[in-house]
Amino acid sequence: MKSQSSKFKIPLTPSQKQAVFHVEGPLLVIAGPGSGKTAVITYRIASLIDSGISPYNICAITFTNKAAEEMRQRTSSLDTVPGSHISTFHSLCVRILRRYADRAGINPNFSIYDHADQARCIKQAVKDCELDTTNFPPARMLDAISTRLKNNLIDVDAFKAQADDYFTKNLARIYDRYQHILAEHNAQDFDDLLVKTAFLLRDFPDVCSELSNRFKFLLIDEYQDTNYAQYIIAKALVSEHNNICATGDPDQSIYRWRGADIRNILTFEKDWPDATIVKLEENFRSTPNILEVADKLIANNHNRKQKTLIPTRPASEGIVVTIYEDEEGEAQGVVERIKQLTEQGTSLNDIAVFYRVNAQSRALEEAFISNKIMYQVVRGVEFYRRKEIRDLLAYLKVLVNPEDEIALLRIINTPTRGIGKTTIDRVRVYAVGNNISFFEALKKAKDIDTLSKAAQAKLAVFVNMLGQFKKDIEGQVAPLAQRILIESGLEKSLKDEGDKGEDALENINELINAASQYDQLTEEPSLLDYLQQIALFSDADAYDSSSGSVALMTLHAAKGLEFDNVFIVGVEHGLLPHERSNAHEDRQELEEERRLFFVGITRAKSRLHISHAQYRTIRGQQLRTIPSQFLYELGPTVTEQTEEEEDFDDDTDFAEIPEYKFKKGQIVLHKTFGRGIVKNFVDMGENSIVEVKFSSGRTKSLMLKYARLSKI
DNA sequence: TCAGGAATGCTTTTT
DNA sequence: GCATTCCTGA
Numbered sequence: 001m002k003s004q005s006s007k008f009k010i011p012l013t014p015s016q017k018q019a020v021f022h023v024e025g026p027l028l029v030i031a032g033p034g035s036g037k038t039a040v041i042t043y044r045i046a047s048l049i050d051s052g053i054s055p056y057n058i059c060a061i062t063f064t065n066k067a068a069e070e071m072r073q074r075t076s077s078l079d080t081v082p083g084s085h086i087s088t089f090h091s092l093c094v095r096i097l098r099r100y101a102d103r104a105g106i107n108p109n110f111s112i113y114d115h116a117d118q119a120r121c122i123k124q125a126v127k128d129c130e131l132d133t134t135n136f137p138p139a140r141m142l143d144a145i146s147t148r149l150k151n152n153l154i155d156v157d158a159f160k161a162q163a164d165d166y167f168t169k170n171l172a173r174i175y176d177r178y179q180h181i182l183a184e185h186n187a188q189d190f191d192d193l194l195v196k197t198a199f200l201l202r203d204f205p206d207v208c209s210e211l212s213n214r215f216k217f218l219l220i221d222e223y224q225d226t227n228y229a230q231y232i233i234a235k236a237l238v239s240e241h242n243n244i245c246a247t248g249d250p251d252q253s254i255y256r257w258r259g260a261d262i263r264n265i266l267t268f269e270k271d272w273p274d275a276t277i278v279k280l281e282e283n284f285r286s287t288p289n290i291l292e293v294a295d296k297l298i299a300n301n302h303n304r305k306q307k308t309l310i311p312t313r314p315a316s317e318g319i320v321v322t323i324y325e326d327e328e329g330e331a332q333g334v335v336e337r338i339k340q341l342t343e344q345g346t347s348l349n350d351i352a353v354f355y356r357v358n359a360q361s362r363a364l365e366e367a368f369i370s371n372k373i374m375y376q377v378v379r380g381v382e383f384y385r386r387k388e389i390r391d392l393l394a395y396l397k398v399l400v401n402p403e404d405e406i407a408l409l410r411i412i413n414t415p416t417r418g419i420g421k422t423t424i425d426r427v428r429v430y431a432v433g434n435n436i437s438f439f440e441a442l443k444k445a446k447d448i449d450t451l452s453k454a455a456q457a458k459l460a461v462f463v464n465m466l467g468q469f470k471k472d473i474e475g476q477v478a479p480l481a482q483r484i485l486i487e488s489g490l491e492k493s494l495k496d497e498g499d500k501g502e503d504a505l506e507n508i509n510e511l512i513n514a515a516s517q518y519d520q521l522t523e524e525p526s527l528l529d530y531l532q533q534i535a536l537f538s539d540a541d542a543y544d545s546s547s548g549s550v551a552l553m554t555l556h557a558a559k560g561l562e563f564d565n566v567f568i569v570g571v572e573h574g575l576l577p578h579e580r581s582n583a584h585e586d587r588q589e590l591e592e593e594r595r596l597f598f599v600g601i602t603r604a605k606s607r608l609h610i611s612h613a614q615y616r617t618i619r620g621q622q623l624r625t626i627p628s629q630f631l632y633e634l635g636p637t638v639t640e641q642t643e644e645e646e647d648f649d650d651d652t653d654f655a656e657i658p659e660y661k662f663k664k665g666q667i668v669l670h671k672t673f674g675r676g677i678v679k680n681f682v683d684m685g686e687n688s689i690v691e692v693k694f695s696s697g698r699t700k701s702l703m704l705k706y707a708r709l710s711k712i
Numbered sequence: 713t714c715a716g717g718a719a720t721g722c723t724t725t726t727t
Numbered sequence: 728g729c730a731t732t733c734c735t736g737a
Contacts, residue, residue: 064727090727115726139722190727258726357724359728381726413713420713538727556725578724596725619723620728 026272033602034285112535151259223248331367374549380542415493478516566604
C-alpha cells in the first residue's frame with residue numbers, strides 16, 4: 001500500500017489512520033458521533049483505489065441515498081475514478097435483482113410497492129382469506145409480516161410449518177395470500193428487495209460467488225441499523241474475501257422498530273473472529289458542554305457498552321432548557337431566538353429544528369411564515385405521496401409494468417372517464433375466471449359479455465390510449481410524462497377544478513422538472529430505472545444544505561447531519577419518549593427513545609436549545625403536559641428558563657407524602673378519573689410520573705405531585 | 713356512475 | 728383534527 005498521499009487534506013488521528021489504511025480482513029469501526037466517521041470511510045475508499053484496487057471491486061453501502069450521493073461526489077473529487085458502487089442497501093438489492101431476475105424467479109420490470117400500496121394489498125389479502133378485519137387488523141398484520149417475518153427471512157413455507165395456533169395459522173394464510181398478490185402484480189415491497197436478494201445469494205452459489213468475487217471490499221456505514229436480512233446479504237457478499245468494513249455506533253441505533261438489530265454490531269467480533277476493531281471516540285463536532293449533556297443522558301441506558309465522548313473543541317455556552325406556555329409559544333420562542341442568531345450573523349443554513357413527530361412541524365411552520373423566515377421541511381417522500389403526483393406516476397408505472405394492478409386501478413378512472421366500480425368488478429371476475437391478469441382482461445373487453453357495449457367501448461379507448469403512450473417508453477422520462485399529462489386528460493380535469501387544481505398542476509410541473517433533471521444527469525435514462533429510484537427516496541434525501549433556510553425535520557431524519565445551532569422541541573413525556581414506546585414492559589423501547597434524543601443532541605456543533613411546552617394540543621384537545629424524564633437525566637449543567645409564569649395551583653406539598661413510590665399493579669383512586677391500576681412508575685423524586693390504566697380503559701400518565709392519587 | 717355529505721377510524725419514527 | 732371510507736340520492 002502506498003503511503004498517505006497529499007489528497008488527505010485533513011490530518012488524521014492515529015485511530016483514523018488505522019481505519020483508513022487497514023487493508024486485508026474484517027474491520028469494525030466503532031465511532032461515536034462527530035468522530036469523522038464518514039470522512040474515514042470516504043478516505044478509505046480513496047485509499048483503496050489509490051493502492052490499485054479498481055472501483056469496480058468496491059461496494060460501499062450508506063444509509064440514505066443522500067449520503068451515497070455525497071460520498072460519490074467526495075470520492076470523485078479526491079481524483080479517483082468514478083464508478084465505484086456506492087448506494088443504499090435497497091438500491092443495491094434492486095440492481096442485483098434486476099441483473100439476476102431470472103435466477104430469482106422474478107420479472108425485472110417489477111414495481112416497488114411503498115407503504116400505501118402494501119396497505120391495499122394486505123387489505124385484499126385479509127379479505128381474500130375471508131377473515132374479519134377487527135380480529136385481523138390489516139395494519140398490524142402487515143407490521144407482523146414485515147418486522148417479524150420478512151426481516152428475519154422467514155418465508156411463507158417456513159412460517160406455515162411453525163404456525164400452530166389459530167392466530168398464527170391465519171397469519172400464515174394472510175402472508176401467503178399477500179405474497180401471491182404481490183407476485184400477481186409483479187411487485188416487490190421494501191422487504192422483498194432484501195429478502196429475495198438474501199435468498200438469491202443463499203440458493204445460488206454461483207451468483208453468490210460471482211458477486212463476492214466482484215466486490216473485493218465491502219464497506220457498510222451505520223451498521224448498527226442493519227436488520228437480519230441485510231446482515232445475511234453482507235455475510236454472503238464477503239464470503240470470498242472477508243474484507244468487510246463496518247462502521248457504526250450502538251448508541252445511535254434508532255430503527256429497532258423497523259427490524260434493525262443492534263446485535264449485528266455488538267456480535268461483529270463473533271462473526272469475524274479475526275476482526276480488527278478501531279474505536280473513534282474523539283469528537284470534532286460539538287462543544288464539551290453539549291457532549292457532557294449527551295454523555296449524561298446516554299449513561300442512563302443499561303443495555304450498552306460504556307463509551308465516552310472525548311471533546312476536542314473549547315468549552316462554550318451552556319445548554320438551556322426553555323419552558324413555554326404551549327406549542328405556539330414554543331414555535332414563536334424558537335423563531336425569536338433564530339432572529340437573535342441571524343442578527344449576530346448566523347446563516348439560516350446553520351440552524352435546524354428537530355421534533356419527534358411530523359405533526360409538530362405545523363406550529364413551527366406557521367411561526368416561520370408569519371415571521372417571514374425561510375425554512376424547509378425535510379420531508380422528501382411527502383411530495384411523492386400527493387394524490388396528483390401518485391396519479392401521474394401510476395400512468396408511468398403501468399406502462400413499465402402492466403401487471404401493477406394498484407397503479408392500473410388508480411388511473412383507470414382518473415380523470416373520470418365513466419369507468420366505475422361495476423365495470424371494474426365485472427372485468428375482475430372475468431380475469432379471475434380465465435386466470436389472466438386484470439390488464440389482459442381489459443384488453444379483451446370486447447369478449448366480456450357481462451359488460452355493456454358502452455363500457456366495452458370506454459375500456460377500449462383507455463387501453464388504446466395506454467398503447468399509444470407505450471410507444472414512447474424508451475429514452476427520456478420527462479417528455480413522456482408531459483405527454484401523458486395532456487393526453488390522458490389529467491391536465492384538463494385539474495384545470496377545471498379551480499385553485500386546488502392549479503396547485504396540483506404546479507406540483508406536477510415540479511415532478512416533470514425533477515424527471516427532466518434525472519434525464520440530464522443519467523447516462524442512460526430509462527423509465528424503469530427512474531421509477532425504481534424514486535420509490536426508494538427517503539425524507540433525508542430532500543435536505544438542501546445551501547438553500548439559505550432553517551431545516552425542520554424529525555429526529556430520525558437528522559441522523560448523519562450536523563448543524564451549528566440545534567433546537568429540539570417538544571421534549572415532553574408521551575412525545576419524547578413517545579407514548580407508544582412506554583407500552584411495553586421491557587425497557588428496550590424507552591432506551592431507543594433515549595438514543596433518539598442522544599442523536600438529536602449530538603447533531604449540535606455550538607449551540608443547543610431544548611424546549612417543551614406546558615400545554616399541547618393533541619388530536620384537537622389541549623392537554624397539560626409532563627416534562628420528559630430525559631430532561632432530568634441531562635444533569636445540572638442545564639439551566640431552565642420559563643417563558644410564561646406557572647399558572648397552575650401547586651397546593652400539594654410533596655413532602656407530606658411519606659411514601660411516594662408506586663408499584664406496578666397497585667390499585668389507585670383519582671379524584672376525576674376514578675379507580676385505576678398502576679402500569680408504570682418513573683421514579684424522579686418529586687417529579688415522578690405514574691402511568692395509570694383507569695377503569696374507562698384509557699391509560700394516562702400523571703405527574704405525581706399534581707395528580708393526588710391515593711392507594712387503595 | 714358519481715358527487716358530496718356523514719360516519720368512521722386513526723393518530724411515531726421510514727427504507 | 729384530519730383523512731379516508733361509507734352511504735345516499737340524483
